[in-house]
Amino acid sequence: MKLSKKILVLLGILLSFAMIAAACGSDDDSDETATTDEPAETTDEPAAEEPAAEEPAAEEPAAAPAGDYLGDGSLGVVTVASGEAVQIRSLEAITGDVAFLGLPNERATSFAVADYGQIKGFDVSVGTGLDDLCSAEGGQAAAQTIVADEQVVGVIGTSCSGAATAAAPLISESGGVLISPSNTSPALTSDLAGTAGENYNVGYYRTAHNDLFQGAAMANFVFTDLGLTTAAAIHDGDPYTQGLAQSFADAFTELGGEVTGFTGVGKEDTDMVPVLTEVAAATPEALFFPIFQPAGDFIAAQAPTVPGLEATVLLAADGLLVDGFLELPESEGMYFSGPDTRFGENVNEATGKNASDILTAYEAEYGEAPSAPFWGHSYDATTLLLEAIDAASYLDGDNLVIDRAGIREYFSTVAGFSGIIGSISCDDFGDCGSQKITVIEHLSSADIEASKANVVFEFAPA
């Protein structure tokens, strides 16, 4: 049997088309996420889009006490029998490369449930933590498991925006709520100017910031504080990194700076010299690469060796604001944008705990500090959900009846809730988080904690 050359050639051609399609496909995504002038829908009342309940009348109790709970029963109710627990779920990236992001979220959720205690005499159960795999497929599979269980009233997650894109429609349609501590893609909520994102779903909320501002914050810092006028951006094809790199580039151009390069790398790439040479052609003064490990490690290590980039200031975002990256000597001197994590004495009004209480408990339980900055967001998201369940439920004899529509109603009215991350107010499209972004300067890979606290720039939209 001789290796048939023709078959090999055809196979090769197919393979190459696949590679090109993969590279181009993600480019299309960027255009979609970046373009906000063409909204998918421009309604001021997202609630009008609420899907009809599948079985509204059947479960509605006849003798519902009026007035003292939220909700009109339009999405159905969940009845928790005496002695059973209220079911909520955690859906985070808990395995694989991005487990560093999801695990602290999941752990903070369990702390919040323990600290909050019972709802009207009923225990709350998170069940087994589900995995969003940081991908659309993972998010969809987990969401299907969740909606199959009608007792589940709310979900804390996902870790990754890509997973939420697939999970949110399913959960939204089933009448549930999904509250994310760390999704930041603008497409999931809105452009913060009244236009819904293309992946917006009712019943989706988040305590994380909206990335529109992270890009803008970094651009402002580079242009005004560092006084640099040329910059390049590199993404890795992921919607999160593309959206962030694009919003940085847009904001930087708007400020009067010049974006000399906008390109992408593969997540599996190791040799970054070609891509760095590509951006080095115009010798940018700053290079923003809001990507993840391990590709980020290679860029940080190889950039200073490429002619034209020796003196370029390296910038990254919260995806690389993790201990594993900050420990690298190559990351010294870089700037990182991210959520403001100086929680200080902020107290969660539902549990009365502050950041240091939670961190102490966290370290005692797991023997390490949280590996990503969104544990506080997760804690607050969980207590908000529990408050919402409390507000939307009533006792019917020995049973607890929870009105699904009431939970969403609660979120639409959240304003000035005091959380670990600060004051929380939800807008019409589910953005509840503080939009304050900070930029830190990384001084020493030997003292990461000092670098994390070394805030050199703050940005909050007007």
Add this chain to the structure above:
Amino acid sequence: MTTATRAPTATQRTNVDRFLTLIRIALITFVTVGLLAFIAQQISPTNPFAEWANPGADRLTGSAFRELVISGLNIGVMYGLIALGYSMVYGVLGFINFAHGEVFMWSVMSGWITSEKLFEAGLWEDFFIPALLFTVLVSVTVSTTLAVVMERVAYRPLRGSPRLIPLITSIGVSFFLQNVAIGLFGPAAKRYPQLPEWMSKRYEVFGIPGLEVEGTKILIFVVSTISMVGLWYYVERTKTGKAMRAVAEDKEIAALMGIDVDKTIVRTFAVGGAMAGVAGILWGLLFRSVVATTGFLPGIKAFTAAVLGGVGNLGGAMAGGITLGVGESVGPLVLLEPLGIPGVSQLKDAVAFVLLIAVLLFKPSGLFGERLSAEDRA
């Protein structure tokens, strides 16, 4: 009757041929336009042709081009070293051992473990050269042993079965080795300890001003060259090498001549594994990072390099590796960027595989010709 059954086959063949001719023409046109646009852009980024092809083009500076070539050569020699393993096994047994990329990954992994332990003991920094030699020794031993055990456990029982069977087995072995690595070391990226400063410093090479290369990269060139020459000597000048070539030519006749075929096959795997081991440690020194999937893409690229140079041809494997490395490094910026394609660096892998197609279309036996066994030539 015969004509009736033959006719469709004939048309089919011409259709495929026509399609391939079209692809050939498209490739030549694309490369020509790309090159012309590149030349136009190099002459002056503002001339009409360059403007038409890519408004806002920048000239590629000499130093940038040099940097690309050096980085391409670097990756290329490592592809070449891995490709030798593919090529040798193909020459002797006639199947592609897809698990070879995983042998390479295990070498990078064991290099990480050894260097990390030496670093913790304080030996990596204080006695760098002996520590590095020891690391190389461990890595090469691990990859050689792995290749030999793989042959004994997975491939020898299948000797004599149709060739598709060991091929599929090798894919299974590849998954197995990858998942064992995940199970043992976890999915996160592992980091090699910092190299001494004189390794990462740049040195002027051959006294040519401006041609400055980092110490690590020089080391990679030197080590690869030595390994390659050593291998060439082993295969072409020693008795064992002669036995290998004889087995590759015709197993039965070799056995009749008193050559221990099984032993020779084991040696072939061992030498291929050792080459992957050397490549692995060089990879570890250059990128200083390893995950369980590190072997996949280099493995596929090295296989491509082996086909590119001509399967079964050792010099060809090395040359194929270098061609592929330089091609994928230089190609995006020289051919695609002048055409105004956005984000060209993402197309690096596509360039590498298109290069393979181009070689197969224009010179199907690879750049340097295949060396197949008598049975395969028939």
